[in-house]
Amino acid sequence: MSIRLGMISLGCAKNLVDSEHMLAQLQEAGITIVDDVADADVAVVNTCGFIESAKQEAINTILETAQLKQTGSLKALIVTGCLVQRYPEEITQELPEIDAVLGTGSYTNIVDAVRAVMQVPGTVYKNFGQIDEAEMEGGRILLTPGYSAYLKIAEGCDNHCAYCVIPSLRGRFRSRTMEDILEEARALADAGVRELIVVAQDITRYGRDLYHKQMLPELLHELCRMEFTWVRLHYLYPDEITEEMIDTIAEEPKIVKYLDIPIQHVNDRILRAMHRRGNAAFLRDLFHKLRSRIPGLVLRTSLIVGLPGETEEEFEELCEFLREMQIERAGVFCYSPEEGSEAAAMPDQVDEDVKQERRMIIEELQSDVLDHFAARMKGQLVEVLCEGWDGETGLYIGRSYADSPDIDGRVLFDSAFSVEEGQFVPVRITGAQGADLTGNTETME
Numbered sequence: 083m084s085i086r087l088g089m090i091s092l093g094c095a096k097n098l099v100d101s102e103h104m105l106a107q108l109q110e111a112g113i114t115i116v117d118d119v120a121d122a123d124v125a126v127v128n129t130c131g132f133i134e135s136a137k138q139e140a141i142n143t144i145l146e147t148a149q150l151k152q153t154g155s156l157k158a159l160i161v162t163g164c165l166v167q168r169y170p171e172e173i174t175q176e177l178p179e180i181d182a183v184l185g186t187g188s189y190t191n192i193v194d195a196v197r198a199v200m201q202v203p204g205t206v207y208k209n210f211g212q213i214d215e216a217e218m219e220g221g222r223i224l225l226t227p228g229y230s231a232y233l234k235i236a237e238g239c240d241n242h243c244a245y246c247v248i249p250s251l252r253g254r255f256r257s258r259t260m261e262d263i264l265e266e267a268r269a270l271a272d273a274g275v276r277e278l279i280v281v282a283q284d285i286t287r288y289g290r291d292l293y294h295k296q297m298l299p300e301l302l303h304e305l306c307r308m309e310f311t312w313v314r315l316h317y318l319y320p321d322e323i324t325e326e327m328i329d330t331i332a333e334e335p336k337i338v339k340y341l342d343i344p345i346q347h348v349n350d351r352i353l354r355a356m357h358r359r360g361n362a363a364f365l366r367d368l369f370h371k372l373r374s375r376i377p378g379l380v381l382r383t384s385l386i387v388g389l390p391g392e393t394e395e396e397f398e399e400l401c402e403f404l405r406e407m408q409i410e411r412a413g414v415f416c417y418s419p420e421e422g423s424e425a426a427a428m429p430d431q432v433d434e435d436v437k438q439e440r441r442m443i444i445e446e447l448q449s450d451v452l453d454h455f456a457a458r459m460k461g462q463l464v465e466v467l468c469e470g471w472d473g474e475t476g477l478y479i480g481r482s483y484a485d486s487p488d489i490d491g492r493v494l495f496d497s498a499f500s501v502e503e504g505q506f507v508p509v510r511i512t513g514a515q516g517a518d519l520t521g522n523t524e525t526m527e
Contacts, residue, residue, distance in 0.1 A: 085200060086155075088119030090147065091225060092140055093130025095281050095316070097163055098225055099234045101128045104162070104192040106221035111193045115223065119147055124158045124196055128189070131165035131251060133418040140165045141177070148179035158182070158199035160207075162189050164251045167213065168422075174206050186252055187211030190220070213253035214238070219262055224275075227469070229504030230487060231275045235263050235301065236282035241319065243346070244357045244424040245386060245417060248283060255284065257292045260301060267305055276311040276504065277467060279486070285315060286322030296322070299330040306336040311506055312467070314486060316342045320368055321359045332376045338483040339376050342411075343368075344384040348403040349396040352389055355428070362403065369407050380455075380484040382411035385444065388437030389417045390428035397440050404447055410455045411490055414444045452491075455484075456514035463524060466493045466509040468501045480509070482519070491517035498523065 087108055091101035104126065109115055119125040125147050129140035140163075150156035158181040166173055167185040174180050181199040184191055188211030198207040216237060224231055238253040239246075270278065280302075282288065289297025305313050313336045318327075320343055331337050347353055348362040360368075373379055387397060404412065416437035419426040466480040469492075477494045478501050485491055495509045501523065509521040 084114065085124060085196060086114045086116050086122045087124045087126065087196065088116050088122035089126045089128065089225075090119060090143060091128045092143060093128075093132065093136060093164065095232045095279065096234055096237075096283070097128055097130060099222070099232050099281070100163070100186075100189050101126075102222035102225055103217075103220050104128070104189055105223040105225075107190065107193055108196065109223060110221070111196075113193070113196060119156065120150055120154045122150075122156060124160060124199065125150065125156055126160045126162060126192070129161060129163040129165035131163070131168040132246075132248065133415070133420060135418075137165060144177055144180065148177075151179070157203070158196075160184065160192070160195050160199065162192070167210070167251045168247065170208075170210055174208070180206065182207035183209075185210035185213065187213040187216045190217045213251070214256070216253065218256070218258050222266075224273075226487070227504065228274050229467070230277040230279070231270050232279045232281050233263065233267055233270065233305075234258075234281050235285060235288050239283040240287070241284065242357060244355060244428075245346075245389065245420070247420050247422050250422060252283065255287055255291060257288050257290070257297075259292065260289075260297065260304070263301065264304055267308055271308045271310055274504075276309075276506070277314065278305060278308075278310045278312070279314045279316060280305070281316045284317065284319045284322070286318045286327065296324060296327070299324075299326045302330050302334060302337060306334045310336055312483065313337045314340060316486070318343045319359075320345060320365060323368065323372075328372065328375050339378050340380045340382065340483055340486065341372065341376075342382040342486070346384060346386045347389070347396075347400055349392075349399045352392060352396055355389060355391065356386075356425070362399070366403070366407070369409075380411065381407075381409045382486070382490070383409050383413075385412055385414045386417050387414060387440040387444065388432040390419075390425060390432060391430040392417075392432055401444065401447060404444065404451070408451050408454065409448075410451060410484065411486075412444070412448050412451075413489075414441050414448070416441050452517055453514075456519060459484075459511045459519055460513060462511050463508050464493070464511060464521075465506050466495060466521075468503055468505045468507060470503050477520075480507075482509075491519065493519045493521060495521045495523060 130136040160182040162184040182195040188209040240255040468480045508524045511521040
């Protein structure tokens, strides 16, 4: 029986890699992959279940996709990922449109799930597996443009932050072997990938479980010997950033000088309540050290406002830190009381309107930081990865080292010569449009 399958991948880059693994397994089994779920016999929605907004997006996507059973060719709907792992029983009870569910420990059973829903309609297929034993190897069909790809070097998390449920969804931290990672990286390089984005819940911990020491610097040196132009790093836990790691980032020209270091807050009491290691003095010293040792460094971080008990003074301390540090990229989130997290049971929950107000204050503050960054970049010649042509503006679209895909801004640029998608070109920055920089290509020598 010929089966056509469409995939919708939600959530983070690590989830996207899981989707790519599933697609490779499906194709190997003879199942035809289609770009649009409206043309599919079977749809797979790989979900995120991290915070309330992600859960709602997943539910809405499931319901919208399920409508294709009435209006299109769709015969079955399979839901995988973190939302399933978090609510294994509730999801099929509340959403009877679903024909099969696979948790984060069993997504590699996707071929069995497809065959089950097509051969025995009306019976819900369920498989959850063991999250600490989830398979991390195997082929991939990239869902990113061919010139850029993610490389997941570990799974799970051991940090157990009070606001977070990821350990219960993804299990304990587990490093992949160096050999497996390098083999996959070589295959990506051979396939034409030029931007390699190294990801894990905490890449700084890489190797501590398998090799009993931090192995990220050694891994990065090996990756930089391959035919990549950029090696980008997501995410670094602050207190695991060692002197050797800083030297590696500074010395390896292929490692882009852009570091994503989630700090969540800076107030000492709030950090303790979050179960985050370090304090404001440590974070201040770390960022000053990174700036001094890595010229041109662009920093990204994630912040949470409105943790239960957060006072106006504690919030203002966070704002003052951001004004001082001038962190170029910052994502700010209102605290979300997630079921099963320690923080959800804390007293003194902050009113939703107060959380939203604090979020807007930080966004306004960060808007000023972006303006200063754009002014600093004006006149500089930067390497830009072209991502295509925008017919509306009549300009090329690309990203500089300071722009991670689907997170940060872009570079809009004009060129006197034709530029191909996936090509790196030198662009002289001339100004800014909101969060995007503008510029013109320099003559190619």
